[in-house]
Amino acid sequence: MLNYKQLYYFWNVAKAGSITRAAERLHLTPQTISGQLAELERALTTDLFRRVGRRLELTSAGKLALTHADEIFQIGYELEQSLLSGAAGGELPFRVGVADAVPKTLAYQLLAPAMALSESVRLICYEDKLERLFAELAIHQLDLVISDRPLPSELGVKGYNHALGQCAIAFYAVPELAVRYRADFPRSLRGAPFLLPGDKAAVQAPLMRWFSEHQIQPRILGKFDDSALMKAFGKAGVGIFPAPIILSDEIRDQYGAEVVGCVDEVMLSYYAISVERRLTHPAVVAVSEAAQKALFVKVDTVR
Structure with a gap:
């Protein structure tokens, strides 16, 4: 089963453009995020990023994963807002x-x-x-x-x-x-x-x-x-x-x-x-x- 915490870390790295910036936003160490990304790639049996110089670029599989991650976390956000709006x-x-x-x-x-x-x-x-x-x-x-x-x-x-x-x-x-x-x-x-x-x-x-x-x-x-x-x-x-x-x-x-x-x-x-x-x-x-x-x-x- 997909580990959604690892997917969330991947999503943040993809949006931030680097592990370091994502780590700063999430208040985690770069090593923690790097390790979680490696586990996600092993579970999916594919690379999600490729390193180009000092930058990370999404692979074709990474781009596909990002599209689905956008939808998943958008649905989660809408659920949160709906529940918050209805909370008496x-x-x-x-x-x-x-x-x-x-x-x-x-x-x-x-x-x-x-x-x-x-x-x-x-x-x-x-x-x-x-x-x-x-x-x-x-x-x-x-x-x-x-x-x-x-x-x-x-x-x-x-x-x-x-x-x-x-x-x-x-x-x-x-x-x-x-x-x-x-x-x-x-x-x-x-x-x-x-x-x-x-x-x-x-x-x-x-x-x-x-x-x-x-x-x-x-x-x-x-x-x-x-x-x-x-x-x-x-x-x-x-x-x-x-x-x-x-x-x-x-x-x-x-x-x-x-x-x-x-x-x-x-x-x-x-x-x-x-x-x-x-x-x-x-x-x-x-x-x-x-x-x-x-x-x-x-x-x-x-x-």
Whole structure:
């Protein structure tokens, strides 16, 4: 009979890409996982991995095993969620990963509906780089990832992109800068001091195209992976910064920054990424429905 613990170790190694990374996630020694993998391969009478230099690659048998392992552990995850949802009086855990490019205020607005459910929900929230969050999602350590971009197909992670919606961006600045650059917008922005998201942010490329189309050469004083840090520099009057237009009230209250101008041509998209094709977790459903009804321009769900 198949040893499902050994299959789980194999699945983690395949998702992580190495025994060492899988061992770190599972809080085990690499020797333990290596030994369990060897026993699984002996039981199945076939090699599941081949070593290429310092990397492990799946054999054809390993690829077949991974396909079935994905289905097995997906069914197990759905069973767990069904039982947790039906447990009378119990707390429903809701494990969410938030990409560091998603503004904190927006993340709160997206997740708040889950906390208002009649069921008792215990939110467990993580912020990290998208690649690490996707890896945790792949092994069912997260129920949901909130991201400003869809799940890249090249990662090999089986997941589904549930579009929450879109919104335009605006440029913000402290009142003195806002008054100076608001007149004759957007031509007034030529040579203006800017604070921009980092190069990996989804908005970076369309924003630079917009500058080019309007023949604007911004004076870029800084780039930031952390949107809150970018806004903190903006609050100090260092430069103009972009953010979702739907956060204008919060940005005014928290950072003392006013809208310089709205950029309707540059839209930000947000996604709820899950391992479920059809959303079933009550908290995930609440997040998706509330976002599309109240926060954003509704867009179609995409694979």
